[in-house]
Amino acid sequence: MSNLLSLQKVSYQWPGTARPALQIEQLSVDEAERVFVIGPSGCGKTTLLSLIAGIAVPQAGGIIFQGEQVSGWRSSQRDRVRADQFGIIFQMFNLLPYLSVLDNVLLTAQFSAPRRRRAEQLSGSATAEAERLLERLGLPVELWQRPATALSVGQQQRVAAARALFGRPAILLADEPTSALDGEHRDRFISLLREECEAAGAALLFVSHDVSLSQHFSRVLDLRELNKSARADGAAC
Amino acid sequence: MLIRLAGKSLVNRRGTALLVVLSMALSVALLLGVERLRDQVRDSFASTVSGVDLIVGARSGPLNLLLYSVFRIGEPTANVSWKSVERIAAQPQVDWVVPLSLGDSHRGFPVLGTSAAYFEHYRYARQRSLEFADGEPFDDLFDAVIGANVAQRLGYQLGQEIALSHGGGKVSLIDHADKPFRIVGILAATGTPVDNTVHVSLQGIEAIHADWLAGAPLPGMRLTAEQVRERDLRPRSVTALMVGLKSRIAVFQVQRSINTATEEPLLAIIPGVALQQLWQMMALAENVLALVAWMVLLVAVMVMLTALLTALNERRREMAILRAIGARPWQIFALVIGESLLLTLLGVVAGVLLLQLASLLAAPLLSARLGLALTLWSPVAKEFILIAAVMLAGLLAGIWPAWRAYRQSLTDGLGMRL
Ligand SMILES: Nc1ncnc2c1ncn2[C@@H]1O[C@H](COP(=O)(O)OP(=O)(O)OP(=O)(O)O)[C@@H](O)[C@H]1O
Ligand SMILES: [Mg+2]
Numbered sequence: 001m002s003n004l005l006s007l008q009k010v011s012y013q014w015p016g017t018a019r020p021a022l023q024i025e026q027l028s029v030d031e032a033e034r035v036f037v038i039g040p041s042g043c044g045k046t047t048l049l050s051l052i053a054g055i056a057v058p059q060a061g062g063i064i065f066q067g068e069q070v071s072g073w074r075s076s077q078r079d080r081v082r083a084d085q086f087g088i089i090f091q092m093f094n095l096l097p098y099l100s101v102l103d104n105v106l107l108t109a110q111f112s113a114p115r116r117r118r119a120e121q122l123s124g125s126a127t128a129e130a131e132r133l134l135e136r137l138g139l140p141v142e143l144w145q146r147p148a149t150a151l152s153v154g155q156q157q158r159v160a161a162a163r164a165l166f167g168r169p170a171i172l173l174a175d176e177p178t179s180a181l182d183g184e185h186r187d188r189f190i191s192l193l194r195e196e197c198e199a200a201g202a203a204l205l206f207v208s209h210d211v212s213l214s215q216h217f218s219r220v221l222d223l224r225e226l227n228k229s230a231r232a233d234g235a236a237c
Numbered sequence: 238m239l240i241r242l243a244g245k246s247l248v249n250r251r252g253t254a255l256l257v258v259l260s261m262a263l264s265v266a267l268l269l270g271v272e273r274l275r276d277q278v279r280d281s282f283a284s285t286v287s288g289v290d291l292i293v294g295a296r297s298g299p300l301n302l303l304l305y306s307v308f309r310i311g312e313p314t315a316n317v318s319w320k321s322v323e324r325i326a327a328q329p330q331v332d333w334v335v336p337l338s339l340g341d342s343h344r345g346f347p348v349l350g351t352s353a354a355y356f357e358h359y360r361y362a363r364q365r366s367l368e369f370a371d372g373e374p375f376d377d378l379f380d381a382v383i384g385a386n387v388a389q390r391l392g393y394q395l396g397q398e399i400a401l402s403h404g405g406g407k408v409s410l411i412d413h414a415d416k417p418f419r420i421v422g423i424l425a426a427t428g429t430p431v432d433n434t435v436h437v438s439l440q441g442i443e444a445i446h447a448d449w450l451a452g453a454p455l456p457g458m459r460l461t462a463e464q465v466r467e468r469d470l471r472p473r474s475v476t477a478l479m480v481g482l483k484s485r486i487a488v489f490q491v492q493r494s495i496n497t498a499t500e501e502p503l504l505a506i507i508p509g510v511a512l513q514q515l516w517q518m519m520a521l522a523e524n525v526l527a528l529v530a531w532m533v534l535l536v537a538v539m540v541m542l543t544a545l546l547t548a549l550n551e552r553r554r555e556m557a558i559l560r561a562i563g564a565r566p567w568q569i570f571a572l573v574i575g576e577s578l579l580l581t582l583l584g585v586v587a588g589v590l591l592l593q594l595a596s597l598l599a600a601p602l603l604s605a606r607l608g609l610a611l612t613l614w615s616p617v618a619k620e621f622i623l624i625a626a627v628m629l630a631g632l633l634a635g636i637w638p639a640w641r642a643y644r645q646s647l648t649d650g651l652g653m654r655l
Contacts, residue, residue: 014648014650015648046650046651046652047650047652049651050650050651050652053561053651055560055561055650055651056650075565075566076565079563079564079565079566080563082561082563083562083563084563086561086563088561088562088651090557090558090561090651093554093558094558095558096242096246096555096558096559097249097555098245098246098248098249099245107562108562108563110238111559111562111563111564112563163562173651175651
C-alpha cells in the first residue's frame with residue numbers, strides 16, 4: 001500500500017490562543033487504509049482534521065497528500081484538493097436545511113467537476129450515483145425529495161456519508177459522526193461507512209473519544225500520545 | 238450555482254427576507270415618490286401657464302395672485318376695474334389681454350368668465366393651444382364651454398342646460414337657476430385646471446348678477462333671462478387678466494408701468510418668476526420630505542444589516558458545510574453579499590411597483606382636485622441615479638456581514654462553533 005497522507009513535525013496554534021493546539025511528530029495514512037484516532041475532548045481531534053482538510057495551515061512542519069506538499073500550497077489550491085479528494089462528515093447537522101436529501105448529496109458535484117465526472121463514469125449520471133449511494137446507505141426512496149430537516153439524526157448522518165462518498169474521494173474524514181446515535185445505530189453506521197469506503201477504495205480517518213468504536217478499525221492511534229503539545233502541558237488530555 | 242444556493246437559503250428564511258424587502262420597498266417608494274412629486278408638480282404647474290407674459294390682478298402677494306388666477310387656489314382680495322383692463326390692452330407693447338372673472342361655480346367646479354380670446358391665446362404644456370373635443374367657443378350670452386373633467390365626471394353633453402351657483406362651494410345656498418346656461422363646447426383634456434373649469438362669457442357673468450347687489454339677490458327685483466338681455470352687460474370689473482406681449486423683451490417695462498400706475502393699485506407678475514418663488518417656498522418642505530425619505534432608507538438598510546448579521550449566526554453551520562465540501566472563502570463572501578444585493582433588488586422592484594400603484598390611486602385625486610395630470614412611469618435619469626444609490630447602500634450594508642462570514646470561514650476550521 002502506498003502512502004496517501006503524512007504529517008511531518010506539524011505544529012498548529014489557533015489564532016488568539018496561547019499555545020499550540022496540536023504538535024505532531026509524524027502521522028501517516030496509507031491509501032484505502034482505515035484509521036481510528038482516539039482522544040478526549042479538547043485534545044485536538046477536530047484541529048487535526050482541519051489541518052488535513054487544508055482548512056487550517058500548520059505554522060510549522062508539512063502535510064504531504066498524494067505525494068504533494070499541500071501545506072505549502074495556496075489556499076485556493078487546497079480548497080480544490082478538498083473539493084476533489086476529500087469527504088467530510090461532521091458530528092451532526094451535516095446537511096443544508098433548505099435542500100432536499102438528494103440535492104444535499106449532489107452538492108459535492110456542484111463544487112467539484114472531477115467528482116461529477118467520476119460519478120457519471122460509475123453510474124451514468126450524477127443523480128444516478130447519488131441515488132445509488134443513498135440506496136446503499138439504507139435511505140428509502142420516498143425520503144430523497146424530502147427536506148433534509150425531515151430526517152432523523154441517524155438518517156441525516158447516512159446522507160452525510162453518501163455526500164462524502166460521492167464521486168470517489170481519496171479519503172473520508174469523519175469527526176465523531178456517531179456521537180448522536182445510540183449503540184445499535186452507531187455500529188450499523190460504522191459498518192456501512194467501512195463497507196462503502198472499501199467499495200470506493202477510499203481511506204477512512206475516523207476520530208472519536210469513544211474507545212468502544214476502536215474494535216471496527218485495524219489501526220488505532222491515541223492522540224494523547226501523538227500530540228506533543230498536550231502532553232507537555234500535562235492538562236486534561 | 239452559487240446564486241441558486243443563495244436564493245434557496247433566502248427562501249428558507251423568507252419570513253425575515255420579506256420584512257427586509259418590504260422595508261426596502263417602502264423606502265424606495267418614498268425616495269422616488271418625493272422626487273417624482275417634486276418634478277411632476279413643478280412640471281404641471283409650469284405647463285399650466287405657458288405662453289402668458291404677465292398676469293395682472295388687484296394688488297396683493299404675487300403668489301396669491303398666481304394661485305387664485307391660474308390654479309383656482311385661494312380667493313382674490315379685490316377686483317380690477319374694466320377701465321384698467323382697457324388701459325392695459327391699449328398699451329402699444331400689448332398684443333392681447335384675456336380677462337378672467339371668478340367667483341361662481343357649478344357643482345363644485347369653478348366658473349370662469351372670460352372672452353373668446355381665451356380659447357385663442359391660452360397655452361399649456363409648452364405652447365399647446367386649447368382644443369375642442371366637441372362643439373365650439375361660446376357665442377351667445379348664456380353659452381358655456383366645459384373642461385374635459387367636468388364633462389366626464391358630470392356626464393354632460395352638448396346642448397345640456399346647467400345652472401351656475403354663487404360662490405365656490407359644492408353645496409351653494411343661492412343658485413342662478415333662473416338663468417340656465419347651455420353647453421356649446423367641450424374641451425379636450427389638458428392635464429391643467431382648465432379641465433375642471435366651466436367657461437362662460439364675461440357678459441354671462443354680468444347677466445346672472447344683474448339683479449344682484451353686494452353678493453346677494455336684490456329683494457323684489459327679479460329679471461328674467463329675456464329681460465336681462467336688454468340691459469347694459471359691459472363688465473364693470475374682472476378678477477384678473479392674462480396679458481400677451483408683442484415682444485417678450487418689453488415684459489419688465491410693461492410690468493413696471495402696471496405696478497406703478499396711479500389710477501388703480503394693481504400688481505403684474507411674470508408667471509415663471511412667481512412660480513420660482515413658489516418653488517423656493519416649497520423647497521423647505523420638499524427638502525424635509527427628501528430628508529425623511531433618506532432617513533427611511535437608512536432605517537431600511539439597518540433592518541437589512543440586522544437581519545443579515547442575525548442570520549449569520551444561524552448560517553455559520555451552513556458556511557462550515559459549504560467550506561468542507563470545497564467552497565472557497567470568497568464564495569462564502571459572495572453568498573452573503575449576493576443575498577444583500579438580492580434583497581435590495583427585490584426591494585427596489587417592489588418599491589417601484591408600490592409607487593406605481595400609489596400614483597395610479599393618486600392621479601385621479603390630483604386631477605380632480607387641482608386638474609393636474611400625473612404621468613405614471615417617467616424613467617428619468619434622476620430616478621435611475623436614486624435606484625443606483627439604493628443598490629449601492631444595499632451593497633455597502635452587505636460588506637460587513639459578508640466580511641464577517643469570510644473571516645469566520647477562515648478561522649473556524651472544521652469545528653462548528655456556535
Ligand atoms: N476555531 C478555533 N479557534 C480557536 N481555538 C480553537 C478553535 N478550534 C479549536 N480550538 C482550540 O483548540 C483546542 C483543540 O480543540 P479541538 O476542537 O481540536 O478538540 P477536539 O478534540 O475536537 O474536542 P471535541 O472532542 O470536544 O470536539 C481546544 O483547546 C480548543 O479550544
Ligand atoms: Mg472536535
